[in-house]
Amino acid sequence: MLSQKTIDIIKSTVPVLEVHGTTITTVFYENLFEAHPELLNVFNHANQKKGRQQNALANTVLAAAKYIDQLETILPAVKQIAQKHRSLAVKPEHYPIVGEFLLGAIKEVLKDAATEEIIHAWGEAYGVIAGVFISIEKEMYDQASNQDGGWSDFKPFTVVEKVQESDVITSFYLKPANGDAVPSFLPGQYVTIRMEIQGERYLFNRQYSLSASPGKDYFRISVKKEKPGISPDGRVSNYLHEVIQVGDMIDVTAPAGDFTINMEKQTPLVFLSGGVGITPFMSMVHAVADQKPERDVQFIHASENGALQPFRSELTELSRKLTNYQLSFVYKNPSEEDKNLPNFEKQGYMDAELLSSHVKPEADYYVCGPVPFMKAIITCLKELGIDPEKIHYEFFGPAIAL
Known part of the structure; x- marks a missing residue:
């Protein structure tokens, strides 16, 4: 347990982290990889180059500082990150290395403002947070390896x-x-x-x-x-x-991730995908067709045109299994042939006007695609009065703020 003094010190660093958080995490990764290049075998280089990993870590550190006295508040986010870690084979021995370079980056960026007292408090706090991650990830490793056909790394x-x-x-x-x-x-x-x-x-x-x-x-x-x-x-x-x-x-x-559907529920499902964001929904919609074919399913996919539309025949054939199924394609620049497809619904973008005709307040909405697409769709759904708890979405890569 952290002392009240340590908690107060950590919370006092929130304003600084809001300003310098991404700078700290950028320096952290640069120094970490220079000293331990072998960790480049673990991290996604593309997310590093795009700055998404740095932003994601900065957001996590900031959230930890804000809720250091009630870490259960950020437990869902911790579990989501832990899923990624388990899938990348992050191990307990990696945490002391990360802690050393994270504290070093705080000192390097904040200079004299990072007093010995602050560094000591963050060292204590990091130990507690790392312990939570290690404990959760151990359960995930055990679950992955102990299931039928399972393995660990x-x-x-x-x-x-x-x-x-x-x-x-x-x-x-x-x-x-x-x-x-x-x-x-x-x-x-x-x-x-x-x-x-x-x-x-x-x-x-x-x-x-x-x-x-x-x-x-x-x-x-x-x-x-x-x-x-x-x-x-x-x-x-x-x-x-x-x-x-x-x-x-x-x-x-072994498979990981918490962006899944509850197969026990009977609520209607609305899948809203853009581009390659369709991929997790293919698993979901097939599972529903196999196990709950009577469940109400609406599937709307946005692509540039029919040539870039994946799984068209596969999705169409699901109508043979699903008894309450509506499939719609939205193409930004459809060909004349695209416009004659049975499931073509709209030229342009998936927008509030389109979504309003498919809204079912009791439904669960699943959204996946490029970040601008997700921002637009989630905003539309909220404006249409959909309960935010019924809107589920996933980023490909590190989570960012919408």
């Missing part, structure tokens, strides 16, 4: 099939290389894949949603090919699309 999988879903999205079907069974998972969860790319010094880790329902003898991930040279994400996605072939092996972690 990374495991080799073989690519058994490669299917082009649209002009930019390809699905990879993966089976354990040793012939083991595939564990079950919750619809909407993701796996981390780890790859060695020729000519690169460090391993690459990427997290991809599982896009097929549980209960299969394979995992399926569906990957958007990013434009090379424009997005730092492109290194791995282009390698997967252009180099990885059937028969190749990829290291995979």
